[in-house]
Amino acid sequence: MSLDASLDALEDAAELGVGRIDDADVDAIRAVLAGAASRRALSSEHTVVGLFGATGSGKSSLLNAVVGQELARAHVRRPTTSEPLAAVWGAEGSDALLDWLQVTDRRHVDEPFAGDASLSLILLDLPDFDSVAPEHRAIAERLAGQVDVLVWVVDPQKYADAVLHHAFVAPLRSHGAVTAAVLNQVDLLPAGAVPDVVASLRGLLAADGLADVRVLPASATTGEGIEAVRAVVARFARDRAARSARLAADVASAAARLDAPAIAPEVPAADRERLVDGLCAAARVDVVAQATGASYRKRAGQATGWILTAWLLRLRPDPLRRLHLLPQRRPRDRDADLHRTALPTPSSAERAQASLAVRGYADAAAAGLGDGWRAAVLQAANDALAIVPDALDRAVARTDLGARGSWWWIVLAIVQWIALGTALVGVGWLLAAALLPLWGLPGPEVPLEQGWPVPTLLIAAGVLLGILVGLLGAGLGGAIGAARRGRARRRLRRAVAEVARVDVVEPIVLERDRAVMFADAVRRVRG
């Protein structure tokens, strides 16, 4: 994978993870990105090789031996070197690079390095990292993060020191491709002991996590092995790959700090169903649907019931009106959001039910996420909770419950009136037949139909028809009311599901997707 791609992926990871992962990790990534940007803007011709080592391990002597000139001051007093010194081959572009490295002591060397005039190289002699002078260590630590190639210079006395292995080599274990170790001062070892010590050093480096690193025995005093050190440095300079390899190693090491848990791609559908169920309960979907059915039944009864008793039904409150949801009272073009103000604020019980549902969903969505991501998901859930109860009420208010009356009410009402009229005609007829003769007026005739007086039959037929139509109306009202209840429930559930999607699921899934993308970016960095 190219360095560009991994740097991009690392940047993505930092952008996505900020506020969700450890700030220290974000800072480390930003440092790597900044370092990479700076180094890449500077000379790509030069390879920066740093000689790191303990005090007295002979870094300065090694530099002098490798260069072939007395550039650095070597001395018996410890610690000797307090400022980094740069031996520079190829002046062009080196100044900006050295400015960035904050190395002021620059020695331009005219003779080509290792006999190859094409090599552009900066060889740094660095202060020690283990002496009583802490400022030396600070310089060494800073430059260990900047150079292209790390050369650990050790000596037979100090090659097993804890500070070298624990504080420097092990933390830079990802950088094996740009690391070499020089066992200096081999002249002090008894003859024949060198391979054993080299093997021991190799073992220690392997324990630090650097299994394949080159270990070069050398002696600055006798000149033994110096040629090999020079050759290794020259190879790094010739390949010109060290800069990228170093940055790639930095990226890998920054990515190693990050956690990239495998996250299921989707929140299980069952959890989403549970959310909608919970929100439906909070929005009292069942109650509203019941009320819709009951309201239809009641109004059907009012309209189609036997007129002499149907008026009593008007005394019962309309269940929908009690919920401020009766459609006739609301002009079709009125905005539901304004209408919302007429609804009572949700009860604490409803809020609690909504809250339980939303939090349950957030918990399911946060399963498998790290602490920071989980907190972000729960935060999204809390934000959603602030708006969900209102949104639910608006959704319910806006939903067309289908509570309007039906055409058959009018038909049955007309029949009822006809039935009433018929009965009244009969009553009038009988009254006229009974009363008019009393006042000396000719009373209407009362014809008989198969032995029954016609007015009486009219009354009986009118009353019977009224009751039958009333029963029919009640039956139809009940059946259609049940259907209306079911329809209202479906519509309300759809509206609630929409609220769940927009106000709960989307913000939570957004946060969750961010976690998935982060994990993906980390995996991309790791290649």
Place this chain on the structure above:
Amino acid sequence: MTDATIAALERLEALRRALEETRLPLAVEGVDAARDLRRRALAQIDDYVEPRLANLDAPLLAVVGGSTGAGKSTLVNAIVGLPVTRTGVIRPTTRQPILLHAPSDRGWFASTRILPELARITGTVRQTPQPASAAGDEPDATRIGSVVLVGDERVPADLAIVDAPDLDSVADENRALAGQLLAAADLWLFVTTANRYADAVPWAALDDAAGRDVTVGVVLNRVPASSAGEVEDDLRRMLGERGLGAAPIFTVVESPLDELGMLAPDAVAAIRGWLVGIAGDRAERARIAGRTLAGAASRLAATTREVAVARAAQVAAADELDRIVATRYDDAADRIHAATSDGTLLRGEVLARWQDFVGTSDVFRTIEGWFSRTRDRVGAFLQGRPAPVVQVETAIEHGLHAVVVDEAGGAAGDAWQRVRATQAGRQLTAGVDLSREGDDVAGRTSRLVREWQAALVQRISDQAGDRRVKARVLSLGLNAVTVTLMVIVFASTGGLTGGELAIAGGSAVVGQKLLETVFGEDAVRRMAKDARDDLDERVRALLAEEAARYAPLLDPVREGASATDLEDASHALERAMATVATEPLDEPEARA
């Protein structure tokens, strides 16, 4: 042994107990250092302070310590004049410390009164000398917890020499053992080299030695002859800067070893002379032992106070976590209180059911009353639907239940997040998950609501002692009275506004008036208040149970010695040691 010594030993034992019982489990800042201090202080008491205090006249222990590769083993071999300890070019070398003593001192060093945790292995000196690179035992990492005792006449009496592992080795166990041996030393022969003398790690040990007032001799080993003077001067300057100007410096020039891997005897003659001189002078020995002991004891007291500070930080961190959790659950209790007393619980479902129960709010209520009630009863009987009074009760129960469960869940999530935001909290809760409400909170809340209602019924029954009142209650139905009282409880502090007040508040007022006619105004007010308080108490108890899920994690942190115990013990030891120091030394006792 004098009374003062016995008293000091008792104080030391008390201090040891306090340190032993000190817990530092939380990952607060600096805890690793404090744990290390505590562990080392305990080891030093056992290894050195206690045995030395009990036997001021026992033989001295000189520890040869220094960096890896400084040539400690070679030096020890040279001092005793025979290759006993293995030398070599592979680092780190010495793993098992070798303790060289005069045969007459065997009893003291073989006993486990000093360095009790190190097993003793008796080594023997071969008659035919082996090369130093093969001397002693094979390095064996599994035997790091032991010390090899070698008795030989060439070692001066009353002074044993132990060859310590590296101070700065990459091998952790070497470093730990080196620290332990240095803490047990009466006398320290610090070995460094021309390459090494400015290393930070050994200087940290030397600073520690200076702080403890240990007698130190410095060996500057492997110095190229050409630069011996300059390096020695530089080293003396550095020692002077650190208050160790009085330490003698013995310079050993880098020289070839003989075929046995030994340095020439005269290269170390000055060192041997210094050690023999100390060993032979009883007064000097006693002075060195006393001085090191006093220094170690005062350092021990200071360390104990540092541990006390760390201990206080632990308790403070535990308290802080406790406070985080308790605050969140208190908040939840307050919110439940608010949600159940501002009347919002009576909105929606409850309100609807209440209106069903008390009847319609229209002007026709009285006319319609008998009709609807009768029809409802008939309807309920025919359809098996519960009577309105039961529906109000259920609605209230559901509402209350949801509010409590929700707040318990919200509090659990928030408290968990806040605890996890702290480093100590993250570490403390690593193995558990308390991010959701506890098991069966829903069930426990149902029980809470039921029990609260039962108490409410009991309260009404108690109140209805009078036969007349009882009759009135019966005429309304106990259920109806209970429900009405609940409605009053949830609307008791008002908080309703505008039209709401007219509906919910108005309904509650109807209920209140109803109950007042039964029980009297004061009694209703008192019952409502009692019921309110009872509910709050039950809710708080439930939430306290929830918060107490953190107790099994936090309580162990608070157990054990307190910071004050540690401080007291340290001051007591200092006072006791001051008495020991002012007393003349014991007359020599016959040593076992």
